[in-house]
Amino acid sequence: MTEPVHRVSHHLNAxxxxxxxxxxxxxxxxxxxxxxxxxxxxxxxxxxxxxxDTGRFCQLLKDLxxxxxxxxSLLFFLGRAFKDSALxxxxxxxxxxxxxxxxxxxxxxxxxxxxxxxxxxIAEGDLGPRNRxxxxxxxxxxxxxxxxxxxxxxxxxxxxxxYVRLVLPFSSVIVLFVExxxxxxxxxxxxxxxxELNAVANLVHELRPQLILVxxxxxxxxxxxxxxxxxxxxxxxxxxxxxxxxFLASQDxxxxxxxxxxxxxxxxxxxxxxxxxxxxxxxxxxxxxPTMYRAxxxxxxxxxxxxxxxxxxxxxxxxxxxxxxxxxxxxxxTRTHGTPEDDVSALVASSxxxxxxxxxxxxxxxxxxxxxx
Numbered sequence: 069m070t071e072p073v074h075r076v077s078h079h080l081n082a083x084x085x086x087x088x089x090x091x092x093x094x095x096x097x098x099x100x101x102x103x104x105x106x107x108x109x110x111x112x113x114x115x116x117x118x119x120x121d122t123g124r125f126c127q128l129l130k131d132l133x134x135x136x137x138x139x140x141s142l143l144f145f146l147g148r149a150f151k152d153s154a155l156x157x158x159x160x161x162x163x164x165x166x167x168x169x170x171x172x173x174x175x176x177x178x179x180x181x182x183x184x185x186x187x188x189x190i191a192e193g194d195l196g197p198r199n200r201x202x203x204x205x206x207x208x209x210x211x212x213x214x215x216x217x218x219x220x221x222x223x224x225x226x227x228x229x230x231y232v233r234l235v236l237p238f239s240s241v242i243v244l245f246v247e248x249x250x251x252x253x254x255x256x257x258x259x260x261x262x263x264e265l266n267a268v269a270n271l272v273h274e275l276r277p278q279l280i281l282v283x284x285x286x287x288x289x290x291x292x293x294x295x296x297x298x299x300x301x302x303x304x305x306x307x308x309x310x311x312x313x314x315f316l317a318s319q320d321x322x323x324x325x326x327x328x329x330x331x332x333x334x335x336x337x338x339x340x341x342x343x344x345x346x347x348x349x350x351x352x353x354x355x356x357x358p359t360m361y362r363a364x365x366x367x368x369x370x371x372x373x374x375x376x377x378x379x380x381x382x383x384x385x386x387x388x389x390x391x392x393x394x395x396x397x398x399x400x401x402t403r404t405h406g407t408p409e410d411d412v413s414a415l416v417a418s419s420x421x422x423x424x425x426x427x428x429x430x431x432x433x434x435x436x437x438x439x440x441x
Contacts, residue, residue: 105171106191107230112217119216119226121234121365125175126358133183135354139346141338142238144191144277147245151192154245154282154316158331160190172227173235186342186351188335191239193231195224195249195258214362216369228258232265233368237376238361239277240341241334242308246283252294256301263305270375274344278337279308282330285315309341391423 108120132138145151155161160178178188218226249255268276279302283295295313302311314333317326345351352360360381367376402412
């Protein structure tokens with residue numbers, strides 16, 4: 069059932085590892101709808117790790133009320149205890165989600181927004197490393213839809229690949245809870261590694277995810293000056309469309325009220341991202357995202373450091389082999405018949421525009437494209 073397709077060596081942050089792609093064509097057997105596991109990491113040998121995708125992300129999109137007309141706003145929360153408390157108080161998570169023991173990222177739909185045009189999808193993760201023993205993978209365990217094999221790699225490097233290649237390109241807002249990490253330097257070093265992987269280089273700046281850094285107002289491990297320097301560093305990396313800081317009271321008699329402003333800020337930033345992507349025709353429908361996600365996974369399996377060309381993916385099943393020849397023939401005819409230059413320019417522009425929106429593309433209205441011709 070599994071077949072190694074491609075092997076290639078990489079050198080990433082002083083951790084040399086060999087990567088192979090494994091495709092498995094089974095959804096998790098017996099996977100409960102209450103199991104929110106998205107990405108998991110197991111050990112397959114002495115120096116070998118398996119990065120698993122459970123298929124839950126794509127399944128959530130498929131289960132939306134109208135995937136062909138709904139878009140997606142993915143909110144990704146990074147942290148541990150401080151994050152867990154905040155999510156409960158903001159009603160982004162009513163109970164502690166149940167995940168498989170080897171999962172490092174979970175995902176679920178935000179129920180109150182599930183029927184909206186742009187529903188919120190809540191994902192959670194941790195930067196690691198995790199202080200527990202990795203599970204040993206075996207053939208009797210339930211099988212994920214797809215997995216990657218890493219040899220001689222640090223756990224944090226594998227998590228970097230997972231977050232940068234599989235999560236960041238689809239996220240609207242990244243919320244990082246500073247208090248859940250040991251040092252500011254550790255967070256900065258993580259974002260430096262993300263920058264090296266260059267996940268969003270082919271996105272104009274305004275289409276990239278927003279970053280919100282959350283710190284405690286009292287009893288914090290870090291001064292406001294240190295958090296401010298972290299914000300400046302993140303802005304310099306240009307990984308995110310914007311970087312803001314929010315301070316939360318760690319102890320408050322009315323926790324829901326104290327977290328309301330953070331929730332409003334998160335939702336506002338998500339709407340801002342959606343608006344920017346809509347203007348640029350980048351806000352894909354939930355029907356298109358699974359195809360993009362699977363292509364992203366396979367691209368990461370071939371080479372974690374190579375940027376995926378989403379335009380190529382979007383047009384992968386469209387036959388454009390005759391376009392250049394047809395346009396050349398048309399231009400030759402215009403020269404033969406002495407067609408005015410303005411008309412030739414209009415012909416070229418309209419043919420390229422229509423070719424850019426083949427049937428089935430994520431452009432919602434054919435009239436939008438043809439109306440510009």
